[in-house]
Amino acid sequence: MADLDIAGVQEAIRRAAAVRSPLRIVGGATKDFYGEKLVGDVLDVRELAGIVDYEPTELVITARAGTPIDEIESAMGASGQMLAFEPPRFAPGGTLGGAIASGLSGPRRPYAGAARDLVLGVKIVDGTGRALSFGGRVMKNVAGFDVSRLMTGAMGTLGVITEVSLKCLPLPRTEATRLFAMSADESIRRVNEWGGQPLPLSATCFHQGQLAVRLSGAPSAVAAACAKMGGTAVEDTEGLWTSVRDQTHAFFAGAAAARAPLWRLSVGSTAPYTDLGGEQLIEWGGALRWLASTPRTDLARVRAWASSHGGHATLFRAADKPSDVFHPLPPTLAELHRRLKATFDPNGILNRNRMSTAF
Amino acid sequence: MLDSHVRAELAALLPASSLLTTPEDTKPYECDGLTLFREQPAAVVLPENEAQVAAILRICHAARVPVVARGAGTSLSGGALPHRDGVVLSMAKFRRILTIDTLARTAVVQPGVRNLAISEAAAPHGLYYAPDPSSQIACSIGGNVAENAGGVHCLKYGLTVHNVRRVRGLLITGEPVEFGGASLDSAGYDLLALITGSEGLLAVITEVTVKLTPKPQLAQVACAAFDDIEKAGAAVGAIIGEGIIPAGLEMMDQPATRAVEEFVHAGYPLDAAAVLLVESDGTPEEVDDEMGEIRRVLTASGATSIRVSRDERERLLLWSGRKAAFPAVGRLSPDYYCIDGTIPRKALPLVLRRTAEWSKEFGLACANVFHAGDGNLHPLILFDANKEGEIEKTIAFGDRILELCIEVGGTVTGEHGVGVEKLSTMCTQFAPDELERFHGVKAAFDPSGLLNPGKGVPTLARCAEFGRMHVHHGQLRHPDIPRF
Numbered sequence: 001m002a003d004l005d006i007a008g009v010q011e012a013i014r015r016a017a018a019v020r021s022p023l024r025i026v027g028g029a030t031k032d033f034y035g036e037k038l039v040g041d042v043l044d045v046r047e048l049a050g051i052v053d054y055e056p057t058e059l060v061i062t063a064r065a066g067t068p069i070d071e072i073e074s075a076m077g078a079s080g081q082m083l084a085f086e087p088p089r090f091a092p093g094g095t096l097g098g099a100i101a102s103g104l105s106g107p108r109r110p111y112a113g114a115a116r117d118l119v120l121g122v123k124i125v126d127g128t129g130r131a132l133s134f135g136g137r138v139m140k141n142v143a144g145f146d147v148s149r150l151m152t153g154a155m156g157t158l159g160v161i162t163e164v165s166l167k168c169l170p171l172p173r174t175e176a177t178r179l180f181a182m183s184a185d186e187s188i189r190r191v192n193e194w195g196g197q198p199l200p201l202s203a204t205c206f207h208q209g210q211l212a213v214r215l216s217g218a219p220s221a222v223a224a225a226c227a228k229m230g231g232t233a234v235e236d237t238e239g240l241w242t243s244v245r246d247q248t249h250a251f252f253a254g255a256a257a258a259r260a261p262l263w264r265l266s267v268g269s270t271a272p273y274t275d276l277g278g279e280q281l282i283e284w285g286g287a288l289r290w291l292a293s294t295p296r297t298d299l300a301r302v303r304a305w306a307s308s309h310g311g312h313a314t315l316f317r318a319a320d321k322p323s324d325v326f327h328p329l330p331p332t333l334a335e336l337h338r339r340l341k342a343t344f345d346p347n348g349i350l351n352r353n354r355m356s357t358a359f
Numbered sequence: 360m361l362d363s364h365v366r367a368e369l370a371a372l373l374p375a376s377s378l379l380t381t382p383e384d385t386k387p388y389e390c391d392g393l394t395l396f397r398e399q400p401a402a403v404v405l406p407e408n409e410a411q412v413a414a415i416l417r418i419c420h421a422a423r424v425p426v427v428a429r430g431a432g433t434s435l436s437g438g439a440l441p442h443r444d445g446v447v448l449s450m451a452k453f454r455r456i457l458t459i460d461t462l463a464r465t466a467v468v469q470p471g472v473r474n475l476a477i478s479e480a481a482a483p484h485g486l487y488y489a490p491d492p493s494s495q496i497a498c499s500i501g502g503n504v505a506e507n508a509g510g511v512h513c514l515k516y517g518l519t520v521h522n523v524r525r526v527r528g529l530l531i532t533g534e535p536v537e538f539g540g541a542s543l544d545s546a547g548y549d550l551l552a553l554i555t556g557s558e559g560l561l562a563v564i565t566e567v568t569v570k571l572t573p574k575p576q577l578a579q580v581a582c583a584a585f586d587d588i589e590k591a592g593a594a595v596g597a598i599i600g601e602g603i604i605p606a607g608l609e610m611m612d613q614p615a616t617r618a619v620e621e622f623v624h625a626g627y628p629l630d631a632a633a634v635l636l637v638e639s640d641g642t643p644e645e646v647d648d649e650m651g652e653i654r655r656v657l658t659a660s661g662a663t664s665i666r667v668s669r670d671e672r673e674r675l676l677l678w679s680g681r682k683a684a685f686p687a688v689g690r691l692s693p694d695y696y697c698i699d700g701t702i703p704r705k706a707l708p709l710v711l712r713r714t715a716e717w718s719k720e721f722g723l724a725c726a727n728v729f730h731a732g733d734g735n736l737h738p739l740i741l742f743d744a745n746k747e748g749e750i751e752k753t754i755a756f757g758d759r760i761l762e763l764c765i766e767v768g769g770t771v772t773g774e775h776g777v778g779v780e781k782l783s784t785m786c787t788q789f790a791p792d793e794l795e796r797f798h799g800v801k802a803a804f805d806p807s808g809l810l811n812p813g814k815g816v817p818t819l820a821r822c823a824e825f826g827r828m829h830v831h832h833g834q835l836r837h838p839d840i841p842r843f
Contacts, residue, residue: 055703055705056599056600057596057597057599057600057704057705058596058703058704058705058734059599060703080602081602103544103549109543110543113517113521114543114544116549116552117517117520117521126796130792132790132792132793132796133790133793134793136768136769136770137703137768138701138702138703138733138734138768138769138770138773139514139701139732139733139734139735140509140513140518140701140730140733140734140735140770140773140774141701141770141772141773142506142507142556142770142772142773142774142775142776142777143770143771143772143777143781143785143788143789144777144785144788144789144793144794144797144815144816145553145556145557145561145797145800145801145815145816146507146520146552146553146555146556146557147553147796147797147800149520149549149552149553150548150549150550150552150553150800152549152552153544153548153549154548154549158548169604170602170603170604171602173602189462192462192463192464193462195464195573196461196462196464196484196485196486196573197485197573198573198574198575198576198641198642199573200641200642200645217641217645218641218644218645218648218649219648220642220644220645220647220648221641221642221644221645221648223644224642224644225642266542266543266544266545267541267542268463268540268541268542269463269541270460270462270463271541284543287542287543288543309541309542310525310540310541310542311540311541311542311545312540312542312545312546314546326546326547327546328546329546329547330536330537332530332534332535332536333536333537333547333550336536336550336803336804337547337548339802339803339804340548340799340800340803342803343796343799343800343802343803344796344799355547356547
């Protein structure tokens, strides 16, 4: 049955490749806002769904790409495990394939790893219609180049992901969130200092003079950390972090209501707080800065600031997007991208334009 | 022999002591940690800065001379085996730790810095570099990145790929290129992941930014004995099933345990069929809770004895045997050959049973050490290279184990890399279309094919010649035919 479905994907790709007609890969369509303008005929992969194999004691889950993230998380939750990269849900119906293709990770990322850190293997159909398998279902595997991680975050431009194997981690026995009133600068210093200590940190969020820090782990360790760090308790820990993860938090809701273009700045965690002409929410122990831009935001300055702090700036959401939403690459890297694209998708049909206007 | 033109250009670039061309001088570079394969290079160069490396690459690229980058030479798969007509590019002089940023918890280091030296330099700040391959005293970070090195703590703390933020390198053309950054992700494709574990085929690494981890306040290890190896395997599953991710989770079979006990005198139980080492780390409260759970699970799983380290000295003693397993086994026999397959843990009893059968069939003893938490098995085959035909038998035995690893859904290499050693078994693990894509990735970075040629990915012609059968996703095409 599954083979028939993959054969269908192969057939659709071969047909499109023959006439060099672009295909737009769609799962739950919950991240259509992300990336460059959407181009091509829809290739809906939601039917490639279902958990293929899940053995909690092996710490590995394998599922087809169209499987809803919620289905995977509830299966894992029943065995006391989780997707540690906390994939964001921007709308209901997001799929595993979309989570891996976008490579986006939630609040736990600095402490438990990104989507790419937990990917063990992928099956894809490349731009010539060939079904390929890379990596596997084991924890350690250095046979061949790490194409599984290359596919993670490649926005479907190198292949249609049909199946993914991921490392599972146990759900924390307990979680607690502490709240501290302080300035942005102070919060950046504190979260980095705490990050250098053996504390069970699992998320941070600074917004409007309030720093929230989540702690996860053994009850004894969380209690000891709460006592050591101080602050006040947040009652609805889960609600707060879900709102940060899924961007329903007041900061994101406000930006959406004001139709303010939202920038994602991924930088070194100790980059000083800098007024970039708009309100900010700071996650990931200082390494992720969300910027709700205003007419006084200077886009060139945003990009230059991110570069100078070892990172990059993405125009994440905007009602009216210009091209080049992703940070421009240096020429040598851009050329490597072009060649890799030509290797996996020589006709340039998969998610054309989605990641770069160059391909 | 090096073309006289190339030689003159290299001589003009480097001091005489940094260009080795006589057979006496290049002899020490003829192999790495895998001594089964040896080849003397045309020359060895020892540059000391990135500008020199770039110039060497430009010279070799222009003259079509193969380049094999080499760190400490501890690879166990022949990753640094020289090319007869090529240059060995030793990064041994790149030995400086450039910066340690204690607030950001990162270190910028040159590729020749030893793995352990990073942790030693970070220790005064309460930080360390987490991946700890057994060769960490000697192996260098450049080689660790090239091989995506693991270690005994990677179930909890990750492999090299999880602990590297940025790699600076040079393409074969001498062009500088940077993958990753100070940030936790970068724009575009994840080339940092691609370069990690690429075995020197894509670029020459000249600088690495690593992530540093806070040192746990406390670590304790439990050493548990089992009278049956399957019970020990079930205990590992039971620990993980309880929601515990131990800092380390290792298994040794009886031959391995006896060999290391004689070597380090750690007091391992010699009558046990298998010994498990289970480490817990964290705050004292956490370790106390977790060790209690671990003890309970081990007892319920039928451990015949459990010993928990009482202090740091005892913890290091219990680990010393596992870390010294290779040299300890090496004392039992003139030569040994270390295999590096990964399997789903549930397949362990089958793989060990078959390995024992083949050990008898080939007449070669075999000891097993196992990163049990992540399924990475290291059978150590004992042999004598001076005995007629014994090398061939050893390789055949090793290949059989690796093909079984693939058959049960695993891989031919968990952490040692493909190098030259596993080229043939790669033909079994991957289909021709997949190998072709690997060659495409190689060509995207190095169209001239001069960086570490002949390693990592077998040519399709080689696979055809060896008549290897691709095992499709753990299923042989005709499973009814007896093969072993």
